[in-house]
Amino acid sequence: TVIRREDYTAPDYAIDSLALAFDLEPGATRVKSRLAVAPAHEQGSAADVRPLKLDGEALKLVSIALDGQPLAEGRDYRVDDSGLTVTAPPQGSFTLEIETEIDPKGNSELSGLYLSNGIFCTQCEAEGFRRITYFPDRPDVLTRYHVTIRGPKDSCPVLLSNGNLAETGELSDGRHYAVWDDPFPKPSYLFALVAGDLACHEEGFTTHSGREVALRIYVEHGKESRTGWAMDSLKRAMRWDETRFGLEYDLDLFNIVAVSDFNMGAMENKSLNVFNDKYILADPDTATDGDYAGIESVVAHEYFHNWTGNRVTCRDWFQLSLKEGLTVFRDQEFSSDVRSRPVERIQTVRALRARQFPEDAGPLAHPVRPDSYIEINNFYTPTVYEKGAEVIRMLHSLLGEDGFQKGMRLYIERHDGQAATCDDFVAAMADANDVDLEQFKRWYSQAGTPEVEVTGAYDGDSGTYEMTVRQTCPPTPGQPEKQPLQIPFAVGLLDAQGQDIPLALEGEDSGATSATKVLELRESEQRFRFPGVPEPRALSYNRGFSAPVNLKSEQSAEELAFLMAQDSDPFARWEAGQRYALRLLLQAVETLQAGGVPEFDTAFIDAFREILRDPQLDKAFAAEALTLPGESYIGEQMQPLDVDAIHRAREALRRRLAETLTDDLQEVYTVNTVTEAYSPEGEQAAQRALRNTALSYLSALAPEEGAALERLVDHYHAADNMTDRMAPLRLLADIGGEAAEATLQDFHDRYRDNDLVMDKWLALQAVSARPDTLERVKALEEHPVFSLSRPNKVRALIGTFVQANPLRYHAADGSGYRFHADRVLTLDGINSQIAARLLTPLGRWARMGEERQRLMKAELERILSAPDLSRDVYEIASKSLEG
Ligand code: ARG
Ligand code: ZN
Secondary structure (H helix, E strand, O other): OOEEHHHOOOOOEEEEEEEEEEEOOOOOEEEEEEEEEEEOOOOOOHHHOOOEEEEOOOOEEEEEEEOOEEOOEOOOEEEEOOEEEEOOOOOOOEEEEEEEEEOOOOOOOOOEEEEEOOEEEEEOOOOOHHHOOOEOOOOOOOEEEEEEEEEEOOOOOEEEEOOEEEEEEEOOOOEEEEEEEEEEEEOHHHOOEEEEOEEEEEEEEEOOOOOEEEEEEEEEOOOHHHOHHHHHHHHHHHHHHHHHHOOOOOOOEEEEEEEOOOOOOEEOOOOEEEEEHHHOOOOOOOOOHHHHHHHHHHHHHHHHOOOEOOOEEEOOHHHHHHHHHHHHHHHHHHHHHHOOHHHHHHHHHHHHHHHHHHHHOOOOOOOOOOOEEOOHHHHOOHHHHHHHHHHHHHHHHHHHHHHHHHHHHHHHHHHOOOEEOHHHHHHHHHHHHOOOOOHHHHHHHOOOOOEEEEEEEEEOOOOEEEEEEEEEOOOEOOEOOOOOOOEEEEEEEEOOOOOEOOEOOOOOOOOOOEOOEEEEEOOOEEEEEEOOOOOOOEEEEOHHHOOOOEEOOOOOHHHHHHHHHHOOOHHHHHHHHHHHHHHHHHHHHHHHHOOOOOOOOHHHHHHHHHHHHOOOOOHHHHHHHOOOOOHHHHHHOOOOOOHHHHHHHHHHHHHHHHHHOHHHHHHHHHHOOOOOOOOOOHHHHHHHHHHHHHHHHHHHHOOOOHHHHHHHHHHHHHOOOHHHHHHHHHHHHHHOOHHHHHHHHHHHHHHOOOHHHHHHHHHHHHOOOOOOHHHHHHHHOOOOOOOOOOHHHHHHHHHHHHHHOHHHHOOOOOHHHHHHHHHHHHHHOOOHHHHHHHHHHHHHHHHOOHHHHHHHHHHHHHHHOOOOOOHHHHHHHHHHHHO
């Protein structure tokens, strides 16, 4: 069944409080719940009394009583696959007591209460609470939780839930109990329970107003030495939220638990965040600089949810971006404030283009606030998260930091303790700043990546530059026509020396010029005039990526090379290099397809040399600027997509750069050796990134030759940290041969007991460009570390192959597709959320040539004709096939 946003109705009943008691047993856990139920509507007479509908799934009902009286099935209530309905409750308030039995051990969906490596834990967002007990499992039903946990002392010395610990005590038979009280009303998706034998790293934090908060990070024994960075990140995030947003923590305890089997990255349960341990555990030997950055940002993200998500939650799941888009924006701002802002922006845009733009251009395109869904878990998407964050960022650009913070204060003042909507958020921004944001709201309702085209003309007589800007948005499923959007579009003009020309629009005070002008687009075509300017040498637009759009404008190679060398806006400077590279790569693809040998502009290579030689340049920025667009992104620009030609073209350009710039690359490689002890922070990480980028080019030189191989192997063995070990190994895995095999084996033997590092080992083999990669992936499925029921393993091996290795996934004989569909079908019987997520690459068929289209569609049809398909996989497969 399709759930529609327009069908929303407020709940019939409020739950005034909820008492839960768990008797933990791996195969048969008993859950007793006591709900204080009150009608949410005026009940003039018995005729106004409505049935009470409770959600429930995979539950065994043990007993149910209303105001102490047992209810009879058929007479008083009915049960089906999706829940329990008390057909004729009494008028007024009443108490409902329900006992259910659940099977955490057999819960391979990892939704509800399950076991991860012997630890009881929960995942309730979005609809997992209904797999624990019968309850109105919807985010607009908020209540106070009072939770008793009883369990064995030996295997579960630690018993945790949300809020404050009220009581602990001993029971008979080696069992004990703990009682937790959460003073903040919350929806069921924020409930959490953890029980197990866990180690704890505790520190303290004093909030701005003087509250002493205990911070505890729980992990499996033996892993506590790897929690330092997460703890440090948490403290910095807490301080940052106070200073930048004026938001303070609101309880005396903040717990994080890291588990190894988890469907997503992490979960913001009130005062008891549960994490995939990949986003907690780090030390120099086992985590890369990228892993450290990821931990910092996910720890912050989940913490920030305490206000944007928990204190103010979502009315219904269509509003998911209300909390996710906003919280991603907040975690991006945190990273930008503590790291390099330009580099963060570049990486965000790279990821947006790699994941969100394709989604927005494909069969699964949906608005930031979707209009309908079959399975809500399918909507935890790059569009809701990352495009949602871009929408918030545009509001920030339009209102400025002060205006935005004014809007935030009003939003929280109005909605604290409530379940709100995206419209509520925009209304707070509009009201606090006295502006009209009606047109802006289209960003929430229209899917698709807008296209913006700019043309310019300089009138020498009047000294006026005139810019014509057009916007369009391609059709997406269910939305054939689009309306113009309000777009903040940042532009600059550069003079012949590369200096910014001060700009003021016609009619604006000419004293109020600025180097970057944010144009406010509202119509499908608009003209902007800048009087009193010299003739510009180059035009710089969408500076800072001020709007998530595709630029259609043609710029000459000379203009791009100039911007690449001169633009004062670091993002635009990087972008010019990417566009220039993209152009060369697409030309090279055509040449290769025609049987020719590609050639590359020397101007581009010269620009690369300038970057390599510029001592002033931030090294992390240089590493980004020296990285060519990825194969998937190149593929997005062509139809039909030719994976082989793309791979060969990119390799040819890499080799050409390496051949021409060998000495410079070698110099960069040598001088950027880090000699101090490892630190994950800025300066050092930037040096490693630049050095490893140089290494990558040097390995393209003559990979089969001894010297190049030797450098890679030496780099690997000399490494004293995971970043430097992974970089050469990744390159070796692409080259293959004896040296590669021996090094992969060494890596395996070194880290065989570390689950997270073994995920890296799986992934770098799955992404390899070697022709036998699929065979290798299949062989690795037999390795003891691999298991289809462990999401991190599935993502590392199968996910990497189908999502990050277009060259081998799109094998002409369809073997990649067949393998893919087979695994999706098997997984669907184990964990349908993971199966559905894994499936999306098959939906890209429309971009491929005819034969591959046929093969991909056949696999989608095969999936759809399988019996007992989950809602999750059915929704993705059927929408993917519609195209
Ligand atoms: N709210 C969590 C996070 O961002 C994601 C949990 C989603 N879980 C799911 N099963 N869909 O930050
Ligand atoms: Zn989130």
